[in-house]
Amino acid sequence: MLDPDVREIIQQGYRTFLASRELSPRLGQKQMIAAVANAVTHEDPDKRIAVVEAGTGTGKTVGYLIAALPLARALKKTVVVATGTIALQEQLIHKDLPELLAACGWDYRCALVKGRGRYACNLKLEQCLDGIKAKDAGLFLFDDEVTFNPNQQTESLFREMSEALADGSWDGDRDSWETRIQDLEWRSLTIDRRQCAGRRCRFVNQCAFFNARNELEESECIIANHDLVMADLALGGGAILPPPEDCIYIFDEGHRLGDTAVRHFGAECRVNSSISFLERLQKQCKGQAPLFAKDLALAEQLPRIERDAGKISELLNFAYPLLQQSLESAEQPAEGRYRFAHGDVGAAIRDIAGQITLLTSGWLGRLEVLVDTLNSAMGDKQYPVAMPDLELFYQQAGSWQSRAESLLALWDRLHRELKQGDMPMACWLKLEDGGGNIDISVNASPIQAAELLRDRLWGSCYAAVVTSATLRALGSFDTLKRETGLPNSAHFMAVAGAFDYANAAVIRVPKDAVEGNSIEDHSRYIVDNLASLVAPRCGTLVLFSSRRQMEGVFDELSNDLQKQILIQGQYSNREMIRLHKERIDQGKTSVLLGLASFAEGVDLPGDYCRHVVIAKLPFAVPDEPLQEALAEWIEDRGGNSFFDISLPVASLRLIQACGRLLRTESDSGTVTILDKRLITKRYGAQLLNALPPFRREIG
Numbered sequence: 015m016l017d018p019d020v021r022e023i024i025q026q027g028y029r030t031f032l033a034s035r036e037l038s039p040r041l042g043q044k045q046m047i048a049a050v051a052n053a054v055t056h057e058d059p060d061k062r063i064a065v066v067e068a069g070t071g072t073g074k075t076v077g078y079l080i081a082a083l084p085l086a087r088a089l090k091k092t093v094v095v096a097t098g099t100i101a102l103q104e105q106l107i108h109k110d111l112p113e114l115l116a117a118c119g120w121d122y123r124c125a126l127v128k129g130r131g132r133y134a135c136n137l138k139l140e141q142c143l144d145g146i147k148a149k150d151a152g153l154f155l156f157d158d159e160v161t162f163n164p165n166q167q168t169e170s171l172f173r174e175m176s177e178a179l180a181d182g183s184w185d186g187d188r189d190s191w192e193t194r195i196q197d198l199e200w201r202s203l204t205i206d207r208r209q210c211a212g213r214r215c216r217f218v219n220q221c222a223f224f225n226a227r228n229e230l231e232e233s234e235c236i237i238a239n240h241d242l243v244m245a246d247l248a249l250g251g252g253a254i255l256p257p258p259e260d261c262i263y264i265f266d267e268g269h270r271l272g273d274t275a276v277r278h279f280g281a282e283c284r285v286n287s288s289i290s291f292l293e294r295l296q297k298q299c300k301g302q303a304p305l306f307a308k309d310l311a312l313a314e315q316l317p318r319i320e321r322d323a324g325k326i327s328e329l330l331n332f333a334y335p336l337l338q339q340s341l342e343s344a345e346q347p348a349e350g351r352y353r354f355a356h357g358d359v360g361a362a363i364r365d366i367a368g369q370i371t372l373l374t375s376g377w378l379g380r381l382e383v384l385v386d387t388l389n390s391a392m393g394d395k396q397y398p399v400a401m402p403d404l405e406l407f408y409q410q411a412g413s414w415q416s417r418a419e420s421l422l423a424l425w426d427r428l429h430r431e432l433k434q435g436d437m438p439m440a441c442w443l444k445l446e447d448g449g450g451n452i453d454i455s456v457n458a459s460p461i462q463a464a465e466l467l468r469d470r471l472w473g474s475c476y477a478a479v480v481t482s483a484t485l486r487a488l489g490s491f492d493t494l495k496r497e498t499g500l501p502n503s504a505h506f507m508a509v510a511g512a513f514d515y516a517n518a519a520v521i522r523v524p525k526d527a528v529e530g531n532s533i534e535d536h537s538r539y540i541v542d543n544l545a546s547l548v549a550p551r552c553g554t555l556v557l558f559s560s561r562r563q564m565e566g567v568f569d570e571l572s573n574d575l576q577k578q579i580l581i582q583g584q585y586s587n588r589e590m591i592r593l594h595k596e597r598i599d600q601g602k603t604s605v606l607l608g609l610a611s612f613a614e615g616v617d618l619p620g621d622y623c624r625h626v627v628i629a630k631l632p633f634a635v636p637d638e639p640l641q642e643a644l645a646e647w648i649e650d651r652g653g654n655s656f657f658d659i660s661l662p663v664a665s666l667r668l669i670q671a672c673g674r675l676l677r678t679e680s681d682s683g684t685v686t687i688l689d690k691r692l693i694t695k696r697y698g699a700q701l702l703n704a705l706p707p708f709r710r711e712i713g
Contacts, residue, residue, distance in 0.1 A: 016055045023084040024051060027118040031076065034117040042068060042509035046077030046481075053505050054085045054262055054477045062477035063504035065268070065494070067485040069511030069706070070673055074481050075110050077509075078264050079235075082479070083122050085262070086234060091476050092256045093235040096243045098267035098274075099615070100128065100189060107237045125233040127226065127255070129242055130210070134175065134186045134203040136217035137405060142172050142202055144402075168199050175203075179220070186222025208385070208419075209412035211405070214392040230255070240271060244278040247470040258474040268480035269666065272497030275463030276640065281424040284446060285334050286453040288421060292327040295414060296320045302407055308398045309391070315384050319414075322377040326370060326421070333366045337454050341443050350445035353639045356646065357438030357458075359428050367429035374425065378418045385411050427458040437461060440643035461644045464499030472501055484669045487662035489704045511706070513676050521672070521685045521708040523692050530559075530630030530689035537563055540629060540688060541570040547686060548578065552621040553598050554605045557613050557671050558629045564607055567629075581607040591616070598622050614670045619677035626675045630689040631701070632667035633660050661697055665704045672705055 028047065032039060046066050053064035068074035079095075086093045097103050107126040115122060146169050164172070175191070178184035184191065188200060210223075218224055230236055236255060243263070246254040255261065265271050299320040306312045340363070344352040354360070359367070388408045391397045397404065432438050440461045446453040460466060472478065480500070487493040491506045528539040544567070548554050558564035561583075568581050580590045590606060597604035598621050606612065613632070634641060645655035668687075675683050685708065692698040693713045702712070 015057065016051055017088060020084050020088045021051070024081055027084070027120060028080050030119060031080065031114065031117045040073060040512055042072040042511060043074075043077045045507070045509040046072065046074060047081045049505060049507055049509075050078050050081040050479050051085060053479065054082065054089075058503075059476075060501060060503045061505065062475075063472060063500065064479045065485065065491060065500060065504050065506045066479065066481045067491075067508040068481055068483060069509075069513070070483050070677060071512030071679060072483075072509060073512070074266070074483075075106070076114060078266075078479050078481060079111070079114055080118070082262055082264060083120065083235060087122070089262075089476070091260055091262050092233065093264065094238055094243065094255055094261045095235065095264045095266060096238045096240050098240055098270045100132075100239060102266065103128070103237050103239055104189065111235070111237070122234045123232055124235040124237065125226070125229040126237045127230060127242060128187070128189075128239075129245065130207060130223050131204050132188050133221075133223040133226065134179070134188070134200075135205045135210070135223070136179065136186070136220050137211075137215060138203050138205060138409075139172060139176055139179070140217075141402075141406070143176060146172065164199075164202075171195070171199065172203075179222075185225070187226075205409060206412070206416050208416045209409040211389060211392055211408055214389055215405075216401070240265065240267075240274040241278060244275055248278065251470065251474060258471065259476055261475055263471070263475050263478040265478070265480045266482070268482045269484055269494070270482075271467070271480065272463050272494075275467055275498075276460055279463065279466055280457065280459030281420065281427060282458075283421060283424040283456045284453045285330055285337065285456065286451065288417075289327050289330050291417060292323045292330070295323045296327075298410065299323075302410075305399060305403060306407070309387075312384070312387050312391075315380060315387070319377070319380050319384060322373065322380060326373050326377060329366060329370045329373065333363070333370070334454065336362055336366065337443055337456065341445060341454065351442060351639070352444075353440070353442040353642055356650070357432060357441050357643065359441055364429050364431065367425045370425040371422065371429050374418060374422045378415070378422055381411065381415045381418055385415055424456060424458055428456070437465070438643065438647060440640050442639040457639070459640060461640055461647060462497055464496065466499075468499035468501070472499060472504075483673055484666055486704070487666045488700050490662075493662040493666070512679055513681075513706075514679075515676070515707045516709050518682045519675055519684060519708045520711055521687070521702075521705060522711040523687050523690070523713055525713050527688050527690040527693075529691050529694060531691070533563070536630060536688075537567055537570075540567050543688070544571065544627070545575050547625065547627050548575070548603060548605055549625040549683075550603050551598075551601055552603070552625075553594060553618055553623045554603075554625045554627060555612065555616070555618065555623050555674055556605060556607050556627040556629065557632075557674075558607065558609055559632045561609060563629065564609065568607060575605075578603050579605045579607055582609055582612065587611060591618075594618075595622055610667070613667060613674065616674055617677055618674065619681055623674060623677075624683040626672065626683070626685045628668070628671050628685065628687045628689070631664055631687075631691055632671065633664045657697075661700070665701055668701055669705060672708075676706075 024047065046068055049064045049066055053062055056062050066074070068077060082093045095106060097106065103126060107124065111124055142164070146164055175184065179186060188195060212218070215221065238255065242254060246252070247258070251258040299316045303313060303316050306316070340354070341350070341352045385408070388404065388411055391399070392401070392404055392408065427439055428441065438461065439458050441458045444455045444457065446455050480498075485491060485494050486508060494500065495502075524543075528536045530536050544556070558567075564581065568576065568579065571579070580594055582590065584590070585593065594604045594606055610632070641659070645659060648655045648658050672685050675681065675685055692702060702710070
């Protein structure tokens with residue numbers, strides 16, 4: 015039940031916000047505020063979930079924050095806003111939240127939280143600078159994925175970073191460094207959670223990561239991203255963020271949640287790479303033994319760790335030809351890949367996976383003891399090994415532990431037999447070419463995140479809000495529920511958008527359009543007609559489902575038209591948008607040719623986009639292992655994978671693509687879909703009816 019005093023705070027805050035901006039109340043925004051407030055305060059814990067589709071222009075950020083912040087304070091809970099990208103995190107913490115709080119006259123403590131990998135480690139930076147002084151690149155070879163061999167430019171960068179950290183002009187956050195940092199350079203400066211000594215580290219008081227984490231303890235609102243929430247839940251909850259039962263989660267861009275969870279809980283092992291890692295580890299154990307000879311307990315551990323690594327390496331060597339046989343027997347058209355039907359890897363692979371799991375589990379236990387021993391040693395001022403050497407070995411042992419955990423996660427899944435009625439894992443093999451060295455990548459992943467999210471999120475959190483401009487597919491939340499495990503008891507609603515769609519825009523399907531599955535004829539049609547679709551002296555966005563078709567069409571266009579086009583891959587997406595806007599500002603014509611990443615999240619208001627051209631219906635080709643496994647599972651249960659998966663996903667993507675046109679209430683323009691299947695196929699009417707209510711010129 016919503017407390018009257020809190021209700022008054024929310025209502026007064028909203029009135030003050032509108033007055034400060036000279037805005038009128040928006041129906042959809044008011045509906046969203048009410049939906050969030052009613053869900054969060056519901057007496058039944060199973061009904062404290064609100065799923066709100068709020069179209070572009072609704073003002074959903076204001077809608078969820080203006081309700082959630084006062085409620086969280088009253089309930090003594092923490093608001094955790096999770097976005098799909100770091101860019102949106104930055105926008106929320108640096109723009110949206112401060113503006114909202116200032117407009118309402120509210121004072122809430124807010125913090126931005128990112129993964130450890132976004133922050134430089136002071137100790138690693140010092141080690142890099144010491145390595146530069148000594149010109150000893152081999153010092154850093156214990157991370158087998160990265161070798162530290164800096165050139166003069168990198169040396170200068172690291173010195174500049176060190177000085178900036180020391181004088182306080184930089185906070186250690188990668189995203190706040192003014193110039194672009196190459197991934198290889200950055201990886202030399204970061205560590206994972208297993209390599210971090212935490213409070214034992216002599217740089218803990220200057221640590222950018224821990225300084226950022228310390229802000230969380232006093233924060234009432236935390237801005238995170240989906241990946242970080244998944245990482246916290248994978249650790250049991252409460253490891254990075256507050257415990258789920260103390261959180262009111264808000265998942266902005268909620269349509270991405272299922273895919274993020276599936277990606278996060280997948281596991282992979284590159285067999286030859288793992289064998290090489292284990293062989294190096296054995297040599298590293300021998301190399302460290304003399305240095306730590308005076309620590310008798312540790313000196314006894316290293317040979318055992320070395321022996322176990324050798325045994326696991328032998329098993330992986332035995333597994334490789336078995337996996338190779340599966341790849342060679344593949345009858346699938348996908349070259350260099352083999353998916354195990356129904357997630358069943360067969361008795362032989364399951365048996366070897368069981369042996370690897372058993373041995374790796376025990377080995378991981380030894381590594382955990384080693385890390386604990388080294389951690390204790392770092393707190394012993396009388397320890398007979400110099401601190402720099404101890405710190406290096408601690409990081410090395412932590413990297414061993416992380417790799418062992420990854421190995422165990424993969425092989426443990428492969429050795430388990432599927433129980434009747436359970437959803438199978440997607441298991442597949444893929445040939446990898448790493449600089450001329452052929453390897454086999456073994457993968458296992460849940461095909462949907464429903465059970466994981468049901469157990470770890472919806473059943474554990476205090477309350478949750480899932481929102482996005484596009485949550486429904488074919489006018490229904492069913493696909494979202496299937497992918498994310500959202501309970502039927504949740505409150506689902508689509509709030510009114512802010513746009514006058516019928517008067518602002520028209521959606522067209524030309525009479526002479528070609529069906530998108532007639533690839534050659536369809537591409538020729540686009541080549542012949544694209545020039546007539548380009549909006550003069552303003553922006554046109556042309557969206558393709560296939561890079562091959564996009565590039566093929568571009569190559570066939572006239573030189574004059576090509577000069578007006580920016581095609582994805584020519585520049586970074588950000589640079590393409592900048593150049594496009596620059597052209598429009600100069601009164602020129604500009605055309606963007608893009609793929610899926612331009613159909614979602616791209617903001618081109620006004621003249622920057624007056625025409626969206628969608629080349630063909632965005633059906634996903636089920637040729638990826640996860641899609642194939644999901645389709646197979648649905649078919650096995652008597653479903654139809656086209657109507658249950660492909661069509662709803664295409665509907666969602668089509669809505670997102672159409673959503674690129676109207677970004678503000680004053681925008682206007684046209685959406686043209688060059689795929690006659692919208693007219694000729696029975697499902698075309700379903701797709702059309704799920705789109706925003708533009709005026710229609712169909713056929």
